[in-house]
Amino acid sequence: ARSEAIKRNEAVLVCASNSTKTGCAGSADWGGDGWLVCHDGNADGVCDESTADLPNPIRVEDKVDAGFAAVAGPATAIRFAPSGSQGAAGSATVTLSITGTWSGATAVTVSVAASGLIKGSRV
Numbered sequence: 840a841r842s843e844a845i846k847r848n849e850a851v852l853v854c855a856s857n858s859t860k861t862g863c864a865g866s867a868d869w870g871g872d873g874w875l876v877c878h879d880g881n882a883d884g885v886c887d888e889s890t891a892d893l894p895n896p897i898r899v900e901d902k903v904d905a906g907f908a909a910v911a912g913p914a915t916a917i918r919f920a921p922s923g924s925q926g927a928a929g930s931a932t933v934t935l936s937i938t939g940t941w942s943g944a945t946a947v948t949v950s951v952a953a954s955g956l957i958k959g960s961r962v
Contacts, residue, residue, distance in 0.1 A: 840876045841955055843897055844919035850879040850926070851897070852886060854916035860899050862886045863916045869935060870903035870910035882926075884916060908944075911936045917951055924955040936962075 840853035854863035856875045863886060864872060877886035877896040889895040903910050912935035920926030925933070931953060938946040946962040 840917065841919045841923050841957065843876060843878070844921055845923045847878060848921045850882045850921065851919050852877050852879050852884070852916040853919075855912065855914075856899065860896070861889075862896075865914055867911050867914045869912040870905070870908065873900045873902045874910075874912075875899045879918065882918075884918065906940060908940055909936075909938045911938075919955060922955070925951065925953050 840851045844851035852863065853876050854874060855866045855869040856862075856872045857864040858872050860873070860875060862877070863875075866872075875886075875896040876898040878893065879885065880887050887893075887895055913933050917933050918925060933951045935949045935951075936946060937949070938944065947959060948962055949957065949959045951957050
């Protein structure tokens, strides 16, 4: 999402997907219906309409098998500005948590700083 925002020179969102895979769900469960990356040219925090010249969403990831892992993140979309930062709306670090559901699984967090820096670490 960050590299797409820089490449397109417009806002791009990454968020938990709704069940039809057309927009953001507004849910903290990023594993239930998967997640998607979409362009948000008018920076209103909502995926723009898909057109023949500019298909949207840009990328769709399918749901995560609950027997494998749970993925939790913010209920609102993570927005990347054309500069690659979270822009004016991103004043805090946003964290996603990926937790394996098998015995002895190690949790992983992915943090997105206001600057746009993305960092993964084991918990």
